[in-house]
Amino acid sequence: MPEQLLFAMEVTLNGLMAGVLYALVALGFVLIFKASGIFNYAQGVMALFAALTLVGIQQGQVPFAHLINAIFGTEVHHFPWQVPSLIAIVLAAAVMVLFAYLVEKYILQHLIGQPDIILFMATIGLAYFMEGFGDIMWGSDIKKLDVGLPQGMNMAIDEATYNWLGYGFFIDNLDIVATIVAAVLVTCLVIFSQYTKQGRALRAVADDHSAALSVGISLRFIWVLVWSIAGFVALVAGIMWGAKSGVQFSLSLIALKALPVLMLGGFTSIPGAIIGGLIIGVGEQLFEFAIGPMIGGATQNWFAYVLALIFLIFRPQGLFGEKIIERV
């Protein structure tokens, strides 16, 4: 087989894996958009905040240490203990649930009935707030996240492809884990929304707010629930991205990458988020591989957006979005 083709195959595989990570972030967007019609810009910052919290709890950091030191002139940094990964994850998830509750109580509840654009702006404000808050709480240095996930090149795949094709593919173990975790997560979400009472309520709210209210579903509870789930999805995404590239500010920028994924897949479709993520992941890797060197490289910065833009001109509601019907 020609070498170029093999490279392209490897790039495609790695693109698929990267796409899974995009899809994980996009998933959180879709959940909130479906249930409350809110385009939650803060999803990426939620992932950052969740990962920061996880690392902070795990390493026994004192929250707001910098602030306390600055005000009282003390020198506190760490508690004398470390928390095992699993417990830290559970605690971080609990923090995200608390966060969901506070967001609902102090922001969303006051903005019911406002135009969509106002709600969108509010989530941008929330994103800024969370960014500053996360940094004040846990410090802004780049942190290493280690919850015991396997990392590095997968030897088995390398060997198998070497024996078969004469060229070993480089696949990161972490990407494989991420793919499995994403699959499990989506399966759990589908089971939850199809077979549980709360899941049915959630789908009812997504379908029609006022009809759901009239049959006695508590909108407030559903919103807290869906923001909690989105927080949990953000935590998972934060763990994966954090393990891959460290917990740092740029993590919140992956949220922006999830936007073209959403546009491609449609704002209201969970399968759309996943397939959109895969298309974007593969597309940008292949484009950078094939055309990038000719025009200066670093095309990943914009390729996803331009692809989504061109795609939208032909299909404005995305791949799986609901048909947009407009009436006067």
Place this chain on the structure above:
Amino acid sequence: MFYREAGDFKTSYRDDNQTFPIRLDRMGYYILMFVAFLVVPFFINDYWVNAVFVPFLIYAIAALGLNILTGYAGQVSLGTGGFMAVGAYACYKLMTGFPEVSIVIHILLAGGITAVVGVAFGLPSLRIKGFYLAVATLAAQFFLVWLFNKVPWFYNYSASGQITAPERSVFGVMVTGPNTEAWAKYMICLVFVVALAWVARNLTRGMMGRKWMGIRDMDIAAEIIGVNPLMAKMSAFAVSSFFVGIAGALFFSVYLGAAEASEAFGINKSFLILFMVIIGGLGSIFGSFAGAAFMVLMPVFLKNVLVGGLGWPTDLAAHFEFMIVGGLIVLFLIVEPHGLAQLWRLTKEKLRLWPFPH
């Protein structure tokens, strides 16, 4: 009592159609112009110009531009930073390519070039609406910044990848370059702001502005009563980009002096200007100024209080600033979704009745 229109009789259509129909408003405007043109330049120093006045004036132009697009025509854009970059790089290429032509013409032409780019990226708005469009404008933001970083022609093959403003003068007074006097920077920005605000005010209250607002309120209904959505949306994108391009050109040539695309015109700039428009008030000229003033003054104020007053480390203060900006935006949206402009309207209403409310 203090603010009233009683006794202010209009005897001709001309009077009725004035920019400021109420006498008190008009007087306030004249006083403001007098102070801005004839008082401030004599008392201004480097710190005030660079920290407050010039950024405020330039951001006010950008906010006016975005307000035309988002507030009046209802098309949300997250590409403002990218369009500012177009203005800046167009101005740079013109300044270095045609050194004998006046910089004022360069800045206006840079606005025109940005308008063309803006229309090109605005074309999808005919098919894409709402959030989808907002995300589509991100394509402009990232693509343009990438383009200016990767194509050396745009920065004249300079080794650092930066663009640096050469020295140019207007009527014999230096306005760009490192040796510019504070008042000259202030004056050139002020002239552009006043001229563009006048244009914006008159465009938005004329036929064009009414078409934009029709499209914003309900595009299908507007189309049915005879507004051409293609022309309305494209003109909104063109005018808005023209403003933003001029803001970008001034930002680079007068304010920064040297710029690098991804640093000076990144996505954060887009959000900053969006915040100005939201906090100031969508669909209001006064709001654009109020929002720009707020977003320029608040960080200066916070920095002075937290770092200067309380002695906190600067990074902590910067994080605090993020929190406060975010918190304030949410608070504003909850308490007063129509922004500072609405607060101003309410204040005027109160002043009209004071001290004898109903």
